Amino acid sequence: MKHYEVEILDAKTREKLCFLDKVEPQATIAEIKNLFTKTHPQWYPARQSLRLDPKGKSLKDEDVLQKLPVGTTATLYFRDLGAQISWVTVFLTEYAGPLFIYLLFYFRVPFIYGHKYDFTSSRHTVVHLACICHSFHYVKRLLETLFVHRFSHGTMPLRNIFKNCTYYWGFAAWMAYYINHPLYTPPTYGAQQIKLALAIFVICQLGNFSIHMALRDLRPAGSKTRKIPYPTKNPFTWLFLLVSCPNYTYEVGSWIGFAIMTQCLPVALFSLVGFTQMTIWAKGKHRSYLKEFRDYPPLRMPIIPFLL
Amino acid sequence: MAAAAATAATKGNGGGGGRAGVGEASGTRKKKGPGPVATAYLVIYNVVMTAGWLVIAVGLVRAYLAKGSYHSLYYSIEKPLKFFQTGALLEVRIVPSSVVLTSFQVMSRVFLIWAVTHSVKEVQSEDSVLLFVIAWTITEIIRYSFYTFSLLNHLPYIIKWARYTLFIVLYPMGVAGELLTVYAALPFVRQAGLYSISLPNKYNFSFDYYAFLILIMMSYIPIFPQLYFHMIHQRRKVLSRTEEYKKFE
Numbered sequence: 001m002k003h004y005e006v007e008i009l010d011a012k013t014r015e016k017l018c019f020l021d022k023v024e025p026q027a028t029i030a031e032i033k034n035l036f037t038k039t040h041p042q043w044y045p046a047r048q049s050l051r052l053d054p055k056g057k058s059l060k061d062e063d064v065l066q067k068l069p070v071g072t073t074a075t076l077y078f079r080d081l082g083a084q085i086s087w088v089t090v091f092l093t094e095y096a097g098p099l100f101i102y103l104l105f106y107f108r109v110p111f112i113y114g115h116k117y118d119f120t121s122s123r124h125t126v127v128h129l130a131c132i133c134h135s136f137h138y139v140k141r142l143l144e145t146l147f148v149h150r151f152s153h154g155t156m157p158l159r160n161i162f163k164n165c166t167y168y169w170g171f172a173a174w175m176a177y178y179i180n181h182p183l184y185t186p187p188t189y190g191a192q193q194i195k196l197a198l199a200i201f202v203i204c205q206l207g208n209f210s211i212h213m214a215l216r217d218l219r220p221a222g223s224k225t226r227k228i229p230y231p232t233k234n235p236f237t238w239l240f241l242l243v244s245c246p247n248y249t250y251e252v253g254s255w256i257g258f259a260i261m262t263q264c265l266p267v268a269l270f271s272l273v274g275f276t277q278m279t280i281w282a283k284g285k286h287r288s289y290l291k292e293f294r295d296y297p298p299l300r301m302p303i304i305p306f307l308l
Numbered sequence: 309m310a311a312a313a314a315t316a317a318t319k320g321n322g323g324g325g326g327r328a329g330v331g332e333a334s335g336t337r338k339k340k341g342p343g344p345v346a347t348a349y350l351v352i353y354n355v356v357m358t359a360g361w362l363v364i365a366v367g368l369v370r371a372y373l374a375k376g377s378y379h380s381l382y383y384s385i386e387k388p389l390k391f392f393q394t395g396a397l398l399e400v401r402i403v404p405s406s407v408v409l410t411s412f413q414v415m416s417r418v419f420l421i422w423a424v425t426h427s428v429k430e431v432q433s434e435d436s437v438l439l440f441v442i443a444w445t446i447t448e449i450i451r452y453s454f455y456t457f458s459l460l461n462h463l464p465y466i467i468k469w470a471r472y473t474l475f476i477v478l479y480p481m482g483v484a485g486e487l488l489t490v491y492a493a494l495p496f497v498r499q500a501g502l503y504s505i506s507l508p509n510k511y512n513f514s515f516d517y518y519a520f521l522i523l524i525m526m527s528y529i530p531i532f533p534q535l536y537f538h539m540i541h542q543r544r545k546v547l548s549r550t551e552e553y554k555k556f557e
Binding site: 178179181183184185188262263264265266 | 507508509510511512513514
């Protein structure tokens with residue numbers, strides 16, 4: 001059996017960083033990354049980007065050396081992706097924050113509102129309802145992160161955690177401040193408005209969860225396969241007929257429900273910002289579906305049926 | 309800050325797409341210009357802006373000579389200042405590559421003109437207003453004529469030098485004028501509750517313009533040094549390269 005030789009050069013400086021001889025032809029990029037780490041321990045596999053061309057796309061961990069367009073001496077170019085952090089860690093941190101922060105405001109912990117309000121409780125039912133909804137939402141997200149989601153990538157750049165936490169924690173504090181404020185004004189149309197909004201919220205939460213489960217079932221544990229999602233027996237998943245990313249659709253719906261229920265402008269603004277970001281993600285996902293699958297259902301829009 | 313960001317915005321990205329035509333901040337002589345129609349449009353735009361700021365400059369000088377003092381000159385150039393600075397919003401569309409930096413710069417200028425100076429009448433007679441108006445005026449006259457000449461592929465060295473050198477004084481001057489003006493506006497904003505909304509209200513929202521202005525002032529602390537040193541760096545790159553070319557002439 002012929003062995004390969006692999007040399008790894010820095011993509012920017014072309015400096016020779018590592019030379020591996022006697023590499024198995026069936027070795028995967030993942031294994032090569034592990035070998036590279038042995039000589040350069042500060043560059044753990046997650047922060048390595050190896051490519052055939054200095055400016056080209058990164059090779060996937062599953063790619064096999066033998067199947068790449070290289071001779072028996074392969075030249076790979078290396079780029080440092082920077083410090084990495086696992087998706088699970090980021091998600092848990094960014095979701096635990098809002099859960100905890102909201103409760104600080106709900107219980108009117110000292111130094112937030114005037115001293116006479118310390119540890120008092122709101123007399124409006126909707127404020128208690130809002131706390132339950134908000135907390136439920138983030139508990140759901142935490143549990144999904146731990147037990148439901150199957151991530152394609154293991155890690156993301158470290159700086160993302162600061163960016164993401166600022167966003168989630170900041171908005172949570174901003175919304176919670178007003179909803180739990182002693183001078184909070186309940187919705188104009190009273191119990192009617194609250195009931196309707198709560199219904200929207202609950203339906204969308206169930207919908208969002210259904211989609212997460214459906215997506216999970218598309219992908220076997222430990223794999224990174226991608227398939228076209230289709231509606232299942234669960235009626236909430238029928239939204240797949242009309243949109244590529246119904247999980248985002250339901251998420252926006254949940255927050256709109258929450259905004260109507262609390263009649264709080266900061267919540268509406270948070271929904272708007274979230275909607276903008278999710279639309280960008282949905283469009284990207286939709287585009288990659290179209291690129292990858294010739295037979296992708298033509299009726300589907302990225303996030304809003306027929307519109308967006 | 310707004311003054312400096314103006315130069316930084318366009319320098320930082322090689323002057324953006326069609327704007328400068330000749331690559332400048334990057335230092336490379338890439339003659340990739342826009343088409344003839346776009347060039348004509350851009351030339352006209354830059355000429356008009358240069359003329360506009362010259363009008364403001366002339367207005368300032370005339371008012372100074374007529375009044376005999378440099379106080380309260382704002383009133384004599386209020387209208388053209390508002391018109392031409394607000395008109396710069398068009399630039400955001402023209403420079404696709406540095407949309408973030410350009411819009412940031414234009415927004416902060418427009419904010420200062422409308423949301424501070426125009427809205428808080430009491431600061432209009434402050435000397436700090438004159439300070440940033442002068443800084444902006446000189447900067448913009450040089451900047452727009454720089455673009456005009458660049459588009460016509462005939463850039464006198466003096467203009468290039470002026471654009472990459474005068475900022476050293478004009479930028480801090482502009483920043484000082486802007487900060488002092490915002491600071492002067494604070495008591496009046498507090499007193500009148502300008503642009504502020506307090507609880508309780510139907511939409512459960514509050515906004516304190518006073519606190520917002522303080523936040524704006526504080527944001528100068530991280531942003532100003534970054535932009536300033538970025539431009540000093542650009543200066544070294546651009547002017548030293550020109551020196552090299554001159555050696556070969």
